[in-house]
Amino acid sequence: MSEKIDHDSYSDAYLRTLLNSVKSVAVVGASPNWNRPSYFVMKYLQDKGYRILPVNPRATGEEILGEKVYASLAEIPGDFDMVDIFRNSEVAGTVTDEAVELAGSKNIKAIWMQLTVRNDDAAARAEAAGLQVVMDRCPKIEFGRLNSELSWGGFNSKVISAKRRKVRIG
């Protein structure tokens, strides 16, 4: 990325391009419990056509939403595009460093830290390694916001457009 990303204020274009370019998402801190936030996000992203790859060392041997749970990013076989982190800001730094290390072999393009999770030093290291970073946001909320679904719940999407958008099934 030549343009410096302002992590206090992401443009819609940045988020939209990122979400449209990603197809598979490793979810670190994935919970098998249906009423936990990570489960909500995985279920939604899976419904929208993303492959989700749950990572949780305490849930290995289990399946979440039909996907095998891995103990670490390194154990995931094959490539994945993005790492979505459901851990606190400090641990998110360690996870980011793992992802940066694996980026070449796994073709990882982006790091996403969930709402309230932010680690600017780790973000700078990831960006220096050529990865895109989003912090303190939720991919479910951003996907829903940019595709008019968040509006259905009465939320302020801040999106204004007189264009006729494509109909998505979901």
Add this chain to the structure above:
Amino acid sequence: MSQDKSQKFGFETRMIHAGAQPEPVTGARQTPIHQNTSYVFHDAEHAASLFNLQTFGFIYSRLTNPTVAVLEERIASLEDGRGSTCCASGHAAQLLAFFALMEPGDSFIASNRLYGGSITQFGKTFKKFDWRVKFVDVDDPQNVRDALTPDCKAIFVESLANPGGVISDLEALSNIAKDAGIPLIVDNTMATPYLCRPFEWGADLVVHSTTKFLSGNGTSLGGCVVDSGNFDWAQNDKFPGLAAPEPAYHGLNFYETFGDMAFTTHAHAIGLRDLGSTMAPMNAFQTILGCETLALRMERHCENAKKVAEFLEGHPAVAWVSCAALPSSPYHALAQKYMPKGAGSVFTFGVKGGYDAGIKVVESCEIFSHLANIGDARSLILHPASTTHRQLSEEQQNAAGAGPDVIRLSIGLETLDDLIADLDQAISNA
């Protein structure tokens, strides 16, 4: 969540566009009226995801409806809030706002100058839920601090009070609320988001009767609760409905799961689901149309009202005028701080001759309609003590600015000279 700098559209752009894109299937540009109760699921799995709140979508119009959702996003955008929940009336909005915050035995503090209907709802009907209200004179913020108790869950005021030109010091009140770890709720009905910006002064929730200036033509009942998204519901243990496992929703913790969307999600998924005070789609549509011209109408409402107030203040048969737009008002400085574009169009006055003369003025008007509403394109006149504030004691009436000689005006959009002439002849008759 931080705002996108690229998304800072102006107020007028948002009052016309926010929440409403062309309908994707047909291309219809104006928002369709989804006069419809229920929505077909793709399959059983989709249905389960919707009921679990795991995906966005429509189930049943008691909870959400596509036309109502457009209005919700529009009002949320105009207030610069995170989200909003529309409902059947302004009173329904107040019930919905407190429903998420209060447990039986809890209390809240409210201004003693509220609209009379709110005083009755809070003081009498809320008692049946074992919710206790403490009415205080909020003009001195110390009164609010003194009234705080550990079971107090909110402070409630009107930005501009109905009927009498009283303006709340929102910044001072929000500081008290913040210190106490409770939300400041502001009824912004009389000012509208065009004149007053409660969230910019630290308010946490805003409620509206959309029946008034937002719809603007006296066609449609409606209410709305707007959440700023800024309140930390987990900062203390006062709000278990939002920040602890919610027994009414499979033990879901709304704040943990939905973050700054927790209040609005709760207000739909539990509030509207179980209180059932849904806004009708047709009313939402009429209110959407009203929002499209809000700024223009409010400018004229304010301009007409200020000139009518000036006329009355100079009239020899008028005893007093209470309008924050007038320099003579004790609230004029607060009006300039909180409502620099205008102090609304609802205010009160009294004629020499008291109660009887007041009734005579009301009955002698030809253009002013004698009815119990405000915020209409038509000019309205009312004698609160015998109507809207009738259920209050005389002491409460006086505190609320609705004493025996008070006449309330809601100045509309007619030709100014005609309004002044009508009041002049009515006062002469009295």
